[in-house]
Amino acid sequence: MKNTIAERILDFLKDYPPFNLISKTTLLEVAKNVEILYFEKDQIVFNQNDIPHEHFYIIYEGAVRLYRFGEGKKHIVDICDEGDLFGLRPLIMKENYLMGAAANEEAILYGIPISLFNEIILNYPKVSQFLIASFATNTRDPFTDKHKGKLFANISAIQKVENSYSETQSAKYNKNPITCSPETTVQEAAKIMTEKLINSIVIAENKIPIGIITDKDVRIKIGTGQFKITDKVRDIMTSPVITFPENITVAEAQITLLKHKVSHLCITKDGTNKSELVGILAEHDLVLTQGNSPIMLTKEIKNAKDVETLKYIRTKASDLTKGYLEQEIPIYFVTKVISEINTAITKKAIQLSINEIGEKPPVSYAWLALGSQGRKEQLLMTDQDNALVFENVEEDQYELVKTYFLTLAEKVTEKLNIVGFDYCPAGIMASNTKWCLSLREWKNQFKEWVKDPIAEKILLSIIFFDFELIYGNQELYSNMADAVFRYIQKNKIFLSFLGKVTLDNPPPLGFFKQFLVEQDGENKDSFDIKSRALRPLVDAARIFSLFHNLKINNTIARYEKLMEVEPQNKDLFESCANAFKILLQFRTLQGLTYNDSGKFVDIRTLSKADRLKLKSCFKPIKNVQEALKLRFNTSQITQI
Amino acid sequence: MISWFSHKKHPDFWKQYLKKFKKKLPKKIETTKFVVFDTETTGLDISKDRILSIGAVTVLNNTIDIAESFEIYVNQEEFTSKSVEIHGILKEGNLQKITEAEAIEKFIHFIGNSVLIAHHAAFDVEIINAALKRLNLPKLKNKYLDTGILYKKLEGKKDNHFNLDVLCNEFNIPKHDRHTAAGDAFITAQLFFKIIAKLKTERTVYYSDLFRVSDKKGLI
Numbered sequence A: 001m002k003n004t005i006a007e008r009i010l011d012f013l014k015d016y017p018p019f020n021l022i023s024k025t026t027l028l029e030v031a032k033n034v035e036i037l038y039f040e041k042d043q044i045v046f047n048q049n050d051i052p053h054e055h056f057y058i059i060y061e062g063a064v065r066l067y068r069f070g071e072g073k074k075h076i077v078d079i080c081d082e083g084d085l086f087g088l089r090p091l092i093m094k095e096n097y098l099m100g101a102a103a104n105e106e107a108i109l110y111g112i113p114i115s116l117f118n119e120i121i122l123n124y125p126k127v128s129q130f131l132i133a134s135f136a137t138n139t140r141d142p143f144t145d146k147h148k149g150k151l152f153a154n155i156s157a158i159q160k161v162e163n164s165y166s167e168t169q170s171a172k173y174n175k176n177p178i179t180c181s182p183e184t185t186v187q188e189a190a191k192i193m194t195e196k197l198i199n200s201i202v203i204a205e206n207k208i209p210i211g212i213i214t215d216k217d218v219r220i221k222i223g224t225g226q227f228k229i230t231d232k233v234r235d236i237m238t239s240p241v242i243t244f245p246e247n248i249t250v251a252e253a254q255i256t257l258l259k260h261k262v263s264h265l266c267i268t269k270d271g272t273n274k275s276e277l278v279g280i281l282a283e284h285d286l287v288l289t290q291g292n293s294p295i296m297l298t299k300e301i302k303n304a305k306d307v308e309t310l311k312y313i314r315t316k317a318s319d320l321t322k323g324y325l326e327q328e329i330p331i332y333f334v335t336k337v338i339s340e341i342n343t344a345i346t347k348k349a350i351q352l353s354i355n356e357i358g359e360k361p362p363v364s365y366a367w368l369a370l371g372s373q374g375r376k377e378q379l380l381m382t383d384q385d386n387a388l389v390f391e392n393v394e395e396d397q398y399e400l401v402k403t404y405f406l407t408l409a410e411k412v413t414e415k416l417n418i419v420g421f422d423y424c425p426a427g428i429m430a431s432n433t434k435w436c437l438s439l440r441e442w443k444n445q446f447k448e449w450v451k452d453p454i455a456e457k458i459l460l461s462i463i464f465f466d467f468e469l470i471y472g473n474q475e476l477y478s479n480m481a482d483a484v485f486r487y488i489q490k491n492k493i494f495l496s497f498l499g500k501v502t503l504d505n506p507p508p509l510g511f512f513k514q515f516l517v518e519q520d521g522e523n524k525d526s527f528d529i530k531s532r533a534l535r536p537l538v539d540a541a542r543i544f545s546l547f548h549n550l551k552i553n554n555t556i557a558r559y560e561k562l563m564e565v566e567p568q569n570k571d572l573f574e575s576c577a578n579a580f581k582i583l584l585q586f587r588t589l590q591g592l593t594y595n596d597s598g599k600f601v602d603i604r605t606l607s608k609a610d611r612l613k614l615k616s617c618f619k620p621i622k623n624v625q626e627a628l629k630l631r632f633n634t635s636q637i638t639q640i
Numbered sequence B: 001m002i003s004w005f006s007h008k009k010h011p012d013f014w015k016q017y018l019k020k021f022k023k024k025l026p027k028k029i030e031t032t033k034f035v036v037f038d039t040e041t042t043g044l045d046i047s048k049d050r051i052l053s054i055g056a057v058t059v060l061n062n063t064i065d066i067a068e069s070f071e072i073y074v075n076q077e078e079f080t081s082k083s084v085e086i087h088g089i090l091k092e093g094n095l096q097k098i099t100e101a102e103a104i105e106k107f108i109h110f111i112g113n114s115v116l117i118a119h120h121a122a123f124d125v126e127i128i129n130a131a132l133k134r135l136n137l138p139k140l141k142n143k144y145l146d147t148g149i150l151y152k153k154l155e156g157k158k159d160n161h162f163n164l165d166v167l168c169n170e171f172n173i174p175k176h177d178r179h180t181a182a183g184d185a186f187i188t189a190q191l192f193f194k195i196i197a198k199l200k201t202e203r204t205v206y207y208s209d210l211f212r213v214s215d216k217k218g219l220i
Helices: A003-015 A025-034 A089-093 A116-125 A123-136 A155-156 A187-194 A213-225 A250-260 A283-289 A294-303 A307-326 A331-357 A395-419 A440-453 A456-465 A474-490 A492-502 A511-517 A527-545 A557-564 A567-594 A608-616 A618-633 B002-009 B014-021 B081-087 B100-113 B121-134 B147-152 B162-170 B181-202 B206-212
Strands: A035-039 A043-045 A055-061 A063-070 A073-083 A102-104 A106-111 A202-204 A206-213 A266-267 A277-280 A365-369 A386-390 A437-440 A469-474 A526-528 A600-602 B033-041 B050-060 B065-073 B115-118 B145-148
Touching: A003 A025, A003 A106, A003 A266, A003 B050, A003 B065, A003 B181, A025 A089, A025 A511, A035 A055, A035 B181, A043 A618, A055 A063, A055 A089, A055 A331, A063 A106, A089 A116, A089 A294, A102 A187, A106 A116, A106 A307, A116 A123, A187 A202, A187 A206, A187 A213, A187 B081, A202 A277, A202 B100, A206 A213, A206 A266, A206 B121, A250 A266, A250 A331, A266 B100, A277 A283, A294 A307, A294 A437, A307 A331, A307 A395, A307 A557, A307 A567, A331 A365, A331 A395, A331 A469, A331 A567, A365 B002, A395 A437, A437 A440, A440 A456, A440 A474, A440 A557, A440 B147, A456 A492, A474 A492, A492 A618, A492 B050, A526 A567, A527 A557, A527 A567, A527 A618, A557 A567, A567 A618, A600 B050, A608 A618, B033 B181, B050 B100, B050 B121, B050 B181, B065 B206, B081 B100, B081 B206, B100 B121, B115 B121, B115 B181, B145 B162, B162 B181
Parallel strands: A386 A437, B033 B115, B115 B145
Antiparallel strands: A035 A106, A035 B065, A043 A102, A055 A106, A063 A073, A063 A102, A202 A206, A266 A277, A365 A386, A365 A469, A526 A600, B033 B050, B050 B065
16 A cells, blocks of 8 residues: 655655664655654653653754753753654663653654664664664763763764775875885995886985985986985985885875975884885875876976966865865865965066066065965965064165065965955955064053953954964064963953953854754855854864964864863863864865865755764853853953 | 434444444543544545545554555546646556445554544535445544644634745744645655644643644733
């Protein structure tokens, strides 16, 4: 007999774990015996200590809160929404309900008969695995060691089991490196290289790599006549070599090559240049693995003659980001690679602009990135936030110098805009006369922000505290950074103000419909992942770092450092770092999918697994905000 | 007296059906058994058109028990291809079909003394009555509710006349399986829940209120 309604119920169930693991015939049997229950807001589904029902529940629509009475007080344990299961554990354990459940808003529940489900648990090992995992995380408390490592257990449990991805691709390299001694002549070395068809040779003493010669060295140092072919290799070799341990991933190799601007890495037993050489990894090895490598891109940037080329390269970088994320390469590496590319683009834009002006900068200066670029977290093409600091000059020169840098900044921001980085709507750009200042002016500006915190000024100034040198004079930059930390050490109350502002951005309390979704405007029904989830984590990391005088901008790096500095809060900071990684990856994928900034997420398009993934990130946000509240005593700041 | 004689001739299922009404029915929404149903027909003319399918679900204490649901397809000689594009039921389709007499017997057995609910219920009740008449049986004895009329009890809705699609949109009910009898019955059941809940937020809702067609009293 046809059973239209049961089929419709099956259609709903099959998308949600653990029902997605059950065969269709079995699931249809379940669907035929489902009860559909309607609850008005605040109506009770079951009370704590009630004897278990014959059904457990999955939420079809609306939301249900789980609560527990303890010490005479009612505690909300969790708020479940569409697709969440609840009330199952007592049925399996044959014990009374440990918690009460009530409709948090109008709700439609599907009651699944436990009698049918018991058999499924026996016959489907994956279902019981899922249940074990979800029981473990339901009782989770990130601050106890008991459940350590299980904070995100539900995520891996929900991901398709058959989809076992390898952590990261490991890089292939030559495991039989050719070496020669330092006393070898250049000619002999060149002969070996020619014979073995290699473009580099490692100079080693007792298998310890001490230097390297590449084709380029032969070209530049010998070909030009600077050295003779009878000279010893030790005279022309590049030393020391850059080394890495054996288990190197593609991502790590790319970053290391990029960071040291070299074309070869020596792979050694323990990864230092004091241990035995076991391999040689050339840039070329990676190019073979991935056509679109960051090394290729940075090279192209270097050679770019105009801004259109830069734009093209940045588009390729987006493809690269996507590829990385799909390969599940750790987000930390991805951000590093993309930041390097963005930095290279900015540098090139500055160089091109200086050429256009046709006049070298009159005094030394530093181009600073602010906000997400300053924190090296800019994966997508978001707004540009930048500033410029120049050396202190005599009053009579000031106008001339400033005009030069404003003209320069105007050209640079224009180029960045063409590349795809939109102008900052708040005008926080080096081309703004307010943010193109001498070192003295900058110091005064920071002093004013720190000493005299006013709400709207704090909001504006926050992104300035994540400034990073992109191009120019290192000393100017360090001088400015040191000054900022000095001011904050003297005026720690400033951190309380910063904390207060951060807390005004309420944490997403674990539930989509009521707390998270934007109430009106164009983005109704979507979740502002940037403001509601990423920013609180970024803000908290910044405040704690400023508190500890940590000169780190990157949020993940900040949390990792904080784990060391405050071992007593290791778990808290670790959970924040994890949450941040998940959220950033999420936002980036969203942005790449919809070709926008990824700021807003349409919750209706999310799979259940993604929803749970997002949800698991909210607890750390809440916890770190609590910690801020206590540490910086933000309640003392009443009116700002 | 005539009715007593004709009563005697009635088949067993009808006698059992009548017997169920001797029991006093509960006077509370929570303890009342409702059957939400819908029919798909060859058209909208009560006298000429025929039932092609009946779907129904049982509602008790705000709960739909899927195991207690009803879905049958009827063999009809009277068939117009006009309505096929609405309900998708072909004369010689793959669906397992039964005769109208069997269908009515099953339906009567299923509904018992419950309170019937349908969207624009008058039509569905009358088309069942017409089928009963062809079997020389009297009309349905069940009380019935119209979700269309219930909806008009809500504030600011009394002059409106809305079809199921519009109400689905308003109450955010997915319009799956629209124009199948079972699908529409299921949708109507959800609509019933939501209208009652909404009514409750506006005022106290008594069982007797549900049957009052003109509802001025409650509103003024």
